[in-house]
Amino acid sequence: MPKHLIESKIIINAPIQSVWKVLSNFDNYHQWNPFTPKIDIQNTIGSTVGLHVRLNPKSAKTILQKETLLAWEEGQRLEWGIQNSWFVQTIRIQRLTAIDAQTTEYYTSDAFKGPLTGLILLLYRQKIQIGFDDVCMGLKKETEGLQGKA
Incomplete structure (x- = not known):
């Protein structure tokens, strides 16, 4: 795994359209x-994406992270990130x-780059990794659960 990349993946037993339906239903996140x-x-x-991120899964507290929507390929891919900052730039892919x-x-x-990347990853890499792994499991359970009800 590259030093400045945090990633996670999972196999979901559901058609791609069903997974996309859950992934793109932001009101039910x-x-x-x-x-x-x-x-x-x-x-x-180019629009702003407001991410209410919970870095501690045991807490209800979230922080608001504002990023920019970079790509939306219906049924396949979402990307957002921080592009206009001197200290860190990111690209989040789903x-x-x-x-x-x-x-x-x-x-x-x-993916992270910029002069403060090392410090940000030192402080938050583990929390982000746990968060991404939790997203994978949550998406799998939600989608497969809906498939079972269909």
Whole structure:
């Protein structure tokens, strides 16, 4: 794994359309996403994305992280990040890949660069990694649970 990349992935036993439906339903993130239980987003490239991030899964407290929507490929990929900062730039990717008609891989990563990257990763790498792993498990459970109800 590259030094300035945090990533996680999981196989979900559901069609890609079902996973996308959960992933892109931002109003319901609180039901399954313990790391980012709320997102303020519009499907407009260049718009601000408000991420309400919970760095401590045992706490209800979130911090508001404002980023920019960089890509929205319907049914496949979302990207946002910090682009206009001198001290750190990031690109967060969430990507879905159909393995077959009933199986999807979910991949997420955050790439960091800039002069304060080392300090940010020293302080937050483990918390972000736990958060990404929790997002994977939450998305899997939510999507597969909805499949079981269909």
